[in-house]
Every structure is written in structure tokens, then in C-alpha cells.
Amino acid sequence: MAQLIDGKAIAAAVRKRIAQEIQSLQEEQGITPGLAVVLAGDDSASEVYVKNKGKACEEVGIDFELHRLSASATQQELEETIDSLNGREDIDGILLQLPLPGHLNPNRFVGRIRPDKDVDAFHPKNIGHIMRGDFVFLPCTPAGIMELLRVSGIDPAGRRCVVVGRNNIVGKPMAMQLLHADATVTICHSKTQNLAQVCREADILVSAAGQAGLITGDMVRPGAVVIDVGMNRNEEGRLCGDVDFASVEPVASYITPVPGGVGPMTVAMLLQNTLEAAKRHGGITG
DSSP states (O other): OOEEOOHHHHHHHHHHHHHHHHHHHHHHHOOOOEEEEEEESOOHHHHHHHHHHHHHHHHHTOEEEEEEEOTTOOHHHHHHHHHHHHTOTTOOEEEEOSOOOTTSOHHHHHTTSOGGGBTTOOSHHHHHHHHHTOOSOOOHHHHHHHHHHHHTTOOOTTOEEEEEOOOTTTHHHHHHHHHHTTOEEEEEOTTOSSHHHHHHTOSEEEEOSOOTTOBOGGGSOTTOEEEEOOOEEOTTSOEEOSBOHHHHTTTOSEEOOSSSSHHHHHHHHHHHHHHHHHHHHTTOOO
């Protein structure tokens, strides 16, 4: 039976530390971090995510601003919003909530955010630093997963790690972080042959495919660590991950639940990135 990795508890500890550090920054340096989220359209899931981010910022002492644009917003309107936030000294981090309305290409706008305010770490310059290993910001979900592993005493060094999913938000940067941690990494995707066989070779298995029930117990090596990044809805409409928890949990040594595993850590790492941006803008490094 696997030990649950409690993302809620670990995220709460991270938030507490961040809140204490922000309080010290305010008292000693007069610095209050500021985060601006740009939301275009009326995607219901995005509304929930943005609300949660705003609440988390309030809890730790980060000034939060939401900039709403309609679903019919033009390219120029979005560019002007980002440019305005780029120029404001009281805004340390800018987050463009995805997905955007279909007529807007997210790559165009992500690259317009100043790299030193890119707290999602999606800017091409920041992606390059992640590849080299001399990064300032990490994408929030991979950063959260690495913290879950660290706190749980799980060292990827020398281990075989399999990442299922190759998107730019989780899959690719997750693989790079595991590689920087001296793991041997395999990335699987929709064209991978013998997926089950590859997964069974993993000491640490990270699934970020976005497909409910994709990973079943017969695909997991006994004693493996299983990290479930998926956020899906099953046939009953309940929130679930990529991992079939009932069949995998008896096989794995550690497993993250959905909800309550990776999700809370993603928000916590956004707060961490915003704090780091504020410190650097205030001339505080290290």
C-alpha cells in the first residue's frame, strides 16, 4: 500500500514560509510583491483558477490584480495590457491565464511578457535558462513536483524516471528538471509504442497526459513513485487524475492523490516565483 504524498500539507508549509518572508520584506525593505493576472474570455475553469490564485496571494501578502478582457478582445488590446503591466514598477509578476480565445495565439503574448516578470516561466528566454540549468523561474507545476519529491525524501538521482506527456507546461520542463537532478529520463507521448512496458521500467512515474484512467496498476513497477498531474472528469463528473488510483495505490510506494496532490503545489510555486521576482526587482538576490 502506497504512502500518500499530501500536497495540501506541503503547500501549506510553503505558503507559511512565503508569508513570513514577505512580512520581513515589507518590514525591512518596504517591498510588497505584486502579481497581475490577465484573463481573456469567460472560460469557467479559468475563472476558478484565477479566483484561487487571488485568494492565495491575499493569504501570503502579495498584492493581486485581475485584468479582464472580453472573449472578443483583439490582439492589440491584449498587447497593450501586457505592455502596460511590463512598465509598472509595482507589478513584479505577470501571468497570462490560458487558454486564450481561439483567435489569439498564446505564444505571441507569452513572449511579450518581460522575462523578469514571467512567473509562469513560459518566455523563450526563461525556457532557454531552464534547458541550461541556470534558471531563475521554473514552471509552477514541475517546480511543485520537485518540491513534493524533496520533502518526501525521494531523490531522483540515478533513478529511471518516465514522464507521460510532452506539453510545454508540464511534460518537457518536468523532464528537464529530473534530468538536472541526475535522473535517467524517458518522455512518452501519444505516438509511444508499448507505453505500459516503458512505464513499468520507471522508478518515478509522472503522468501529465490529461487522460482519465490512463495509468493502471499493471503499468506500474512494484515500489515505484507515482505522481499524477492529470486534472480530468470521469463519467460521473468527478475530478480525477490520469492514474487509476484504486489499482495503482496497492502497487506503488508513494502516490499523489487527485485532488490534493500536485494542484496545491502549483499555486504555491506561483507565489514563490512572484516573491523571487519582487526580491530581484528590489536588488535582493541569493
